[in-house]
Amino acid sequence: MVRNATSVAMLDATSCLHLLMQIAFFDLQFHYIPKLSLVGISFLSKSIDYFHALPFLCFFIFCCRLSGLIVDIFGDEAVVASSAAWVEKYKQKIKDCIGRINNINNVTWRPSTEILKEEGLDFSDSAFVESSNSSRMVKVVENGISYLISLEGQKTGFYADQRDNRKLISSISEGQKILDIFCYTGGFALNAACGGALSVTGVDSSLPALEIANENIVLNGLDPGRISFLRQDATEFMKNAITKGESWDIVILDPPKLAPRRKVLQSASGMYRNLNSLAMQITRRGGLLMTCSCSGAMTQSGTFLRVLQGAAQMAEKKITVIRQAGAACDHPIDPSYPEGAYLSNILLRVL
Numbered sequence: 001m002v003r004n005a006t007s008v009a010m011l012d013a014t015s016c017l018h019l020l021m022q023i024a025f026f027d028l029q030f031h032y033i034p035k036l037s038l039v040g041i042s043f044l045s046k047s048i049d050y051f052h053a054l055p056f057l058c059f060f061i062f063c064c065r066l067s068g069l070i071v072d073i074f075g076d077e078a079v080v081a082s083s084a085a086w087v088e089k090y091k092q093k094i095k096d097c098i099g100r101i102n103n104i105n106n107v108t109w110r111p112s113t114e115i116l117k118e119e120g121l122d123f124s125d126s127a128f129v130e131s132s133n134s135s136r137m138v139k140v141v142e143n144g145i146s147y148l149i150s151l152e153g154q155k156t157g158f159y160a161d162q163r164d165n166r167k168l169i170s171s172i173s174e175g176q177k178i179l180d181i182f183c184y185t186g187g188f189a190l191n192a193a194c195g196g197a198l199s200v201t202g203v204d205s206s207l208p209a210l211e212i213a214n215e216n217i218v219l220n221g222l223d224p225g226r227i228s229f230l231r232q233d234a235t236e237f238m239k240n241a242i243t244k245g246e247s248w249d250i251v252i253l254d255p256p257k258l259a260p261r262r263k264v265l266q267s268a269s270g271m272y273r274n275l276n277s278l279a280m281q282i283t284r285r286g287g288l289l290m291t292c293s294c295s296g297a298m299t300q301s302g303t304f305l306r307v308l309q310g311a312a313q314m315a316e317k318k319i320t321v322i323r324q325a326g327a328a329c330d331h332p333i334d335p336s337y338p339e340g341a342y343l344s345n346i347l348l349r350v351l
């Protein structure tokens with residue numbers, strides 16, 4: 001079912017705060033909460049932008065140590081990504097709390113079964129198995145752009161953390177030729193097209209994601225002659241482009257999490273270096289490369305810029321850093337919990 005975004009209203013900040021206080025201080029017992037990965041809660045609504053998001057900051061500050069719990073709110077739908085045993089243990093309580101927020105009509109539960117198995121949970125137990133309505137779609141508006149979101153899609157269905165970085169791309173795209181590698185449902189590409197780009201190409205290996213990306217072109221009334229999506233392996237695409245001598249004014253490179261654990265950081269660094277080296281070779285001289293890592297291990301190691309410098313040497317390019325950013329403002333970081341910082345978004349000029 002596709003919900004009309006016009007029925008979506010902003011959430012009431014007071015009830016959000018109340019929810020978090022309940023989860024953090026009363027309903028849950030913190031000694032059960034292991035020190036694990038990340039947590040973020042994001043809101044998308046008909047009209048959310050930076051200023052609308054600000055009232056929620058106080059709310060998120062309370063939650064940014066609830067590791068293993070992500071709640072993204074798409075209009076009247078809350079999607080919970082669970083990746084810690086304590087989240088599963090308090091599933092019903094968390095659902096009840098979220099269900100009490102004004103305007104939330106449904107809570108979709110998305111357990112990361114592989115991670116939870118590592119935490120010792122047994123998924124053969126029918127208590128963990130939840131019936132899901134496989135074709136559920138919602139429609140939201142972010143930065144003035146409409147998106148269809150599949151609640152069965154990657155992460156929670158949408159990468160809400162890149163919202164501010166997508167907006168930046170929209171503001172610098174006019175008249176430019178843009179390439180969005182690892183485009184998923186077209187987030188950066190659609191922003192570039194709406195920002196007046198001359199031409200936009202998105203590349204991803206996921207067919208379901210690209211089907212939605214194509215629907216998003218239509219949804220936003222964009223000219224399919226100016227924006228298109230291609231299903232291909234990213235490395236293969238970039239190597240072919242190098243062979244053909246093709247280049248773009250702005251390249252966005254947002255790969256999946258290549259270092260899910262600190263143990264594999266070294267090998268992942270090699271993968272990041274190779275991908276970035278290829279991306280630099282197809283960025284026109286003087287053009288821009290927005291390169292990302294959503295691996296907490298990479299971001300927290302503080303070595304991403306060194307990896308990028310290695311990539312530049314491999315590509316025989318010079319790079320300068322124009323901007324260093326992370327996740328959008330509804331993903332706050334508690335200084336006493338640096339593990340909460342996972343996303344790196346670096347804008348480079350490539351010479």
Ligand SMILES: C[S@@+](CC[C@H](N)C(=O)[O-])C[C@H]1O[C@@H](n2cnc3c(N)ncnc32)[C@H](O)[C@@H]1O
Pocket residue numbers: 154158159162182183184185186187188203204205206209232233234235254255256257294
């Ligand atoms: C972090 S997500 C990108 C999010 C996107 N930039 C956005 O703003 O919505 C990473 C994407 O990489 C894609 N992917 C994974 N491996 C790939 C490969 N070898 N070639 C192309 N795409 C790949 C996934 O399907 C996923 O859509």
